[in-house]
Amino acid sequence: MTFEWIDQALSEIGEWTKDPRETIAGGGNVSFFEGDKMLISASGRPLAGITRDRLVGTSVSAGLDAIAECYPNDPVLRENMFDATRPRMVVGGDGIVKPSIEHPVHAVLAHEMMVGGYNRGMVYHPHATPLTALCASAKNHEYMKVILGEGALWMDFDIPGIMLGRHAQELFRNQRGPMITLMQQNHGAFFAAPDFSIIKSQRAMVLGKVEEYLDQVVDPWVRAEPLAPGILDAPILRTAADGIYQAVFGDEGGSFSTKTLIDGSSVLALRGERGVVYISKNELTTNYSASEHAQEIEGTLFWLSPDHIVSGGLFESYVYLPRDERGAPLCSMEVQSLTDHIREHAQTEKFGTRPITYVIEGIGIATVGGHYQGDPTVRATNAMLVTHDALLCEAYGTAFGGLRRFSLAQAEFIGNKWVVEQERKRIMGVASTK
Numbered sequence: 445m446t447f448e449w450i451d452q453a454l455s456e457i458g459e460w461t462k463d464p465r466e467t468i469a470g471g472g473n474v475s476f477f478e479g480d481k482m483l484i485s486a487s488g489r490p491l492a493g494i495t496r497d498r499l500v501g502t503s504v505s506a507g508l509d510a511i512a513e514c515y516p517n518d519p520v521l522r523e524n525m526f527d528a529t530r531p532r533m534v535v536g537g538d539g540i541v542k543p544s545i546e547h548p549v550h551a552v553l554a555h556e557m558m559v560g561g562y563n564r565g566m567v568y569h570p571h572a573t574p575l576t577a578l579c580a581s582a583k584n585h586e587y588m589k590v591i592l593g594e595g596a597l598w599m600d601f602d603i604p605g606i607m608l609g610r611h612a613q614e615l616f617r618n619q620r621g622p623m624i625t626l627m628q629q630n631h632g633a634f635f636a637a638p639d640f641s642i643i644k645s646q647r648a649m650v651l652g653k654v655e656e657y658l659d660q661v662v663d664p665w666v667r668a669e670p671l672a673p674g675i676l677d678a679p680i681l682r683t684a685a686d687g688i689y690q691a692v693f694g695d696e697g698g699s700f701s702t703k704t705l706i707d708g709s710s711v712l713a714l715r716g717e718r719g720v721v722y723i724s725k726n727e728l729t730t731n732y733s734a735s736e737h738a739q740e741i742e743g744t745l746f747w748l749s750p751d752h753i754v755s756g757g758l759f760e761s762y763v764y765l766p767r768d769e770r771g772a773p774l775c776s777m778e779v780q781s782l783t784d785h786i787r788e789h790a791q792t793e794k795f796g797t798r799p800i801t802y803v804i805e806g807i808g809i810a811t812v813g814g815h816y817q818g819d820p821t822v823r824a825t826n827a828m829l830v831t832h833d834a835l836l837c838e839a840y841g842t843a844f845g846g847l848r849r850f851s852l853a854q855a856e857f858i859g860n861k862w863v864v865e866q867e868r869k870r871i872m873g874v875a876s877t878k
Contacts (some may be wrong), residue, residue, distance in 0.1 A: 447476055454494050473546055477554040478564040484550055507551020510555045553624055553636035562638035569634045588627060598627040627752050660833040819868045
C-alpha cells in the first residue's frame with residue numbers, strides 16, 4: 445500500500461484536532477484504503493498523535509465481514525463482531541490491537557467509494573465537531589443537503605458500524621460522487637473521499653456553514669451570560685447544547701454554572717427542569733486532545749450526578765459502573781460483556797416495551813427497550829460524546845420505564861474485576877439496588 449499523501453494528511457489532521465471544536469474527546473479516527481487493503485487508527489488513539497506507524501493494517505473485507513456476522517439474525521453488537529475485526533491487527537510487535545468500533549463504517553464507506561470507481565481514498569471521522577451536534581436531529585439533514593447536495597446521507601442509528609449494515613445497500617444505492625458525508629444521529633459525521641484534498645476543502649466549508657447555522661438555532665439561554673474563564677468557550681457550548689438541549693431541558697429552558705469537585709477539577713453544569721448534565725473541564729481542552737494516553741486523563745466527559753437526577757423526570761434512577769484502577773474507561777470488550785449481561789437481565793425482567801436504561805461512567809448509556817422484530821435489543825454507545833447520551837434518551841422520549849441500578853455484586857458479575865477497595869466504598873454508597 446503506497447500513499448504519497450498519507451503523511452501530509454496525518455500532519456494536517458493532527459493540527460485540526462488541536463482545536464477543541466474539532467475533537468473534544470481526543471478521539472475519532474481516520475483510515476486510508478487502496479483496493480481491499482486498509483490502514484485505520486486503532487480504538488482510543490487521539491487523532492492529534494496519529495502517525496503512519498501507529499495505524500493498524502486491516503482490510504475492507506474484514507469490516508464487511510463484521511457486519512455480515514451479525515446479520516440478518518441478530519441486530520445486537522456481539523462478540524463475533526470483534527472477532528471479525530481482530531485479524532491482522534499486529535503493530536510493531538506489540539501484539540494485537542483492537543480496531544475502532546467504527547471499523548465497519550470505514551469498510552462500508554471504502555467499499556462504496558470503490559463501487560463508485562475510486563480504488564483508493566480515505567475516511568475521516570472526527571469526534572464532537574459542530575457536525576456532531578448537527579447530526580443529532582433529522583431535521584438538520586435537509587440543511588446538510590443544501591450544503592453538500594444529495595451526497596449528505598443521514599441515518600438514525602446509535603451503534604456505529606454494526607447498525608449501518610442493515611440499510612447500507614439502500615442508503616448508498618444512488619450515491620456515486622467524489623465524496624460521501626454520512627451523518628449518524630447518535631455518533632456524528634464521517635467523510636469519505638478518494639483524496640485528502642477533497643476532505644480538506646469540504647471540511648473547512650462545511651464547518652464554517654454549520655457554525656453559522658448553530659448560531660442561529662441554539663436557544664437564547666445558551667448565550668445569555670458569560671462562562672467562567674477557561675471552563676468552556678462558546679463554540680463548544682453550542683455543540684453540547686444542541687445535542688442535549690431537548691433531551692435534558694425540554695422546552696423550559698435552563699441555566700449553566702461551574703462546579704468544583706473534591707479533586708479540584710472544574711465542570712460545567714447544565715441545569716434544566718428534567719435534570720442536570722455535568723461536563724468535565726479537563727476533557728474539553730486541547731490538553732486532552734494532545735494526550736497519547738487516555739488513562740492519564742482525569743474526569744469524565746459526560747456523566748449524570750446521582751444527587752441531581754430529577755425523580756419522575758428524565759431519569760428516575762441510574763446505574764453506576766466505575767472505570768478501571770488506572771482511571772481508563774471500559775474498553776470494547778467490557779462493553780460487550782456489559783451488553784450481554786444487560787440483555788440477559790432485561791429478558792428476565794420481562795419488560796415488554798418498557799425500556800431499561802443503564803448509565804456507564806466514561807462510556808455513555810446503554811438502553812434495553814422495546815422490541816426489534818420481536819426480540820429485545822441492546823442499544824449501546826461506545827463513548828464520550830455529549831450527543832451520544834442525549835440521543836439515546838431522546839430516541840425513547842422522556843418517559844423511561846425506570847432506570848435500574850446495579851449492585852456491587854452485579855458490577856463484579858459482568859467482569860469489573862479491577863474494582864479496588866476505594867471504589868468499593870464509593871460504590872456502596874451510590875450503586876445499591878433500587
